[in-house]
Every structure is written in structure tokens, then in C-alpha cells.
Amino acid sequence: MLSKKNKEALFNPLSKDNPVLVQILGICSTLAVTVSLEPAIVMGISVIAVLAFSNVIISFIRNTIPTTIRIIVQLVVVAALVIVVQQFLVAFDYEVSKQLSVFIGLIITNCILMGRLEAFALNNKPWPSFLDGIGNGLGYMIILVIVAFFRELLGSGTVLGFQVIPQWCYEHGYENNGLMILPPMALITVACIIWVHRARNKELQEA
Amino acid sequence: MEELNLFVKSIFIDNMIFAYFLGMCSFLAVSKNVKTALGLGAAVTFMLAVTMPINYLLDRYVLQAGALSWLSPSLASVDLSFLGLIMFIAVIASATQLVEMIVEKFSPSLYASLGIFLPLIAVNCAILGGALFMQQKDFGSAMTATVYGLGSGIGWLLAVVGLAAIREKIAYSNVPAPLRGVGITFIITGLMGIAFMSFLGIKL
Numbered sequence: 088m089l090s091k092k093n094k095e096a097l098f099n100p101l102s103k104d105n106p107v108l109v110q111i112l113g114i115c116s117t118l119a120v121t122v123s124l125e126p127a128i129v130m131g132i133s134v135i136a137v138l139a140f141s142n143v144i145i146s147f148i149r150n151t152i153p154t155t156i157r158i159i160v161q162l163v164v165v166a167a168l169v170i171v172v173q174q175f176l177v178a179f180d181y182e183v184s185k186q187l188s189v190f191i192g193l194i195i196t197n198c199i200l201m202g203r204l205e206a207f208a209l210n211n212k213p214w215p216s217f218l219d220g221i222g223n224g225l226g227y228m229i230i231l232v233i234v235a236f237f238r239e240l241l242g243s244g245t246v247l248g249f250q251v252i253p254q255w256c257y258e259h260g261y262e263n264n265g266l267m268i269l270p271p272m273a274l275i276t277v278a279c280i281i282w283v284h285r286a287r288n289k290e291l292q293e294a
Numbered sequence: 295m296e297e298l299n300l301f302v303k304s305i306f307i308d309n310m311i312f313a314y315f316l317g318m319c320s321f322l323a324v325s326k327n328v329k330t331a332l333g334l335g336a337a338v339t340f341m342l343a344v345t346m347p348i349n350y351l352l353d354r355y356v357l358q359a360g361a362l363s364w365l366s367p368s369l370a371s372v373d374l375s376f377l378g379l380i381m382f383i384a385v386i387a388s389a390t391q392l393v394e395m396i397v398e399k400f401s402p403s404l405y406a407s408l409g410i411f412l413p414l415i416a417v418n419c420a421i422l423g424g425a426l427f428m429q430q431k432d433f434g435s436a437m438t439a440t441v442y443g444l445g446s447g448i449g450w451l452l453a454v455v456g457l458a459a460i461r462e463k464i465a466y467s468n469v470p471a472p473l474r475g476v477g478i479t480f481i482i483t484g485l486m487g488i489a490f491m492s493f494l495g496i497k498l
Contacts, residue, residue: 196417196419196421278484282473
């Protein structure tokens, strides 16, 4: 079930081969949905689901896809799965699906998907592909949650919608940092995470 | 006049990169020098301007609730809007393929300089994102949609060329080792985003 190779497929993307920090894939949505924690978690779970199942499907049919049209085949598989996720969200969590607006649809063009399908699912059996999908999805979600946690905490003083900065702080002159809610600070937050991550993993630093 | 407003707005205020982060992956990958950045920017602008009216007409006359009523009154209750994503991406992927073939046939020199970037545009989120925003904004005519596409494309071009110019210069600076490469690029983009936010207050 979990041979050494499968374990690598599952756990490497969490830190050493993280899709966002190291492979630099899927940046658009990482930045756009992280104003608060709840949409970030929903987005992370959606990406894990789409990534794992599209990896499995492509892996099953990998020997029958002609290489010339593989991109269109991949797009169609991914788009079909994304539509399922989108309809599911609209049905069960309408508020969050409104907040995420176009970004659920944009999972289709999330580079993590194309990247993993091309790099892994086309050359591997379904089970390792499934684990690779879960691993990369989790790696993506971890970054999403970290960024969203800091942006929500510093920007609105809440975590998951609950007030965590006590009222007396505000009475003594503490202010929420409105800049954290604005788009540019997402980039700078990710840059800080990259900074910490690369300072700890020296082999990732660029010369 | 309304079109002109929309054009300026989509370039500066609703900039694809700084306001919505669309097309970040290729934005970070090709911004190493100005020349390639310019090439990809032009290709993205072109694709946005071409696919936007097609997707608009598709959305208007095929996909929206009751859109098929021009075909026969009995189809007025059909709502195909859930197929939107798959249709848009199909249009974009096939338009990319088509443009690639046309450019290869008529201008081999342009093809050689854009070469690898053209097929990549199919998965550039700026194009699909543009189509989805167009659907949300509910434009009045295909003309307005085209103007929006063109403006968003030029905004993207502006951003990517600006970043490439800064990155060419920063190659000579002494950046802390863990930040070299991607890290500093993120920070520059963030600072450029803050600069672009100064356009926010402008009422057109």
C-alpha cells in the first residue's frame, strides 16, 4: 500500500517539494482567496478533491490518450470535475461559493493541476497518482491556510470569524492593519513564507 | 464614452495582475527579460481580445437561462449555464490552437519569437478569468466585451513588462540568499500592486 516511492509521492509535496513554495504553481488562487480563513479552507479541499480524482482518471486512460491532443483531454477531465465541485458548493455552502466567485472555476487553469497531470499522472499507475494528488493538494492547502490565518488575524483581528484580539487592546489604541486585507499584502506574505522556508532548507536557495 | 471608461478602468484599476492575481504563473515565469515579456504580453492581449466576444456570444445565445429561445419558443426553459466553464475552456483551447496555426503560416518570424508561449496561453488563468468576469459583469454588447478583453490584456502586458524591467536591474543587487529569485519577485510585485492601488480613487 505505502511503499517508499508512494510515501515520497504523498509526503514530499508537503514541504521539500511544495507546489506553491518550490514548484511555484497555483499562485493566482493562493493569493486571491486568502483574505480570510474559511474560503481558503474550502478552496484547499476543492483543489485536493479535483487534483486527486483528475490524477486517477488521467492515470487510468494514460495509455489511450494520443499525445497530440492530451492537453485538451486533460482540460476536459478537469473541467468536468470542477463543474461537479462548483455545483456541490452552490448547493451546500452558498455564502462561501459567492465569496470565492470566479476562483472555483479557475481551478481548471490552476497550474498545479496541469503540472501534476503532465509530470506525474501520465507516467504512473492510478494508486501512486492518487497519493500524489492528495499530497500536492495538501501542500497547497497548508500554504493557503498559513497565509489566510495571518491575513485574517492581522487584517480583521479574527480567526474563522471569531474575535481573537480582545476588546481592551482596541481600547488602548490597537488598530487592525487594513493593508493586510488588500491584494498586494498577499504577495508579500507569501514572500515571507518563502524566505523562512528557504532559510531552513538551504538546498532550495538560488545562486 | 462608456467603452472608453471601461477600457481605462480595466487597464489600471481592475488590473488582471494587481487586483485579481490572474495569470500569475506565466507572469512569474517569463518576466526574466523584457523581450520575452513583451512577446507573451502581446499574445495574451490578442487572445483576450479574440476569445472575449466569442465567449460573450456563446454565453448570450446558448448558455444563459432561456438563451435558446431564439431557436424555438419551446426551448425557453432550458438553462445550460452549468456548462459555462467547459464551453469557455474549449473555446479558449481551440482558439489558441487556431491562432498558433495562423501565425505559423503567415508570420514565421513572430511564430519563432512566441513559439513556446502560444500553447501555454490556453492554461493562462487571465484568459479564462476574463471570460468569467465578463459573465459576472453582464455586458450590454459584444463590442463592450471586446473592449474589456483588450483593456485587461493591455493591463497584463503593462504589468509583465514593468516587472521584467525591474528584474533585469535587480540582477545586480545583493539580495539576501533565501529571497533570491522567486521571493524578491513576489515582493516587487506586491510593491507594484501598492503603486497601482493609487488609481483606485479615480472616478471615471
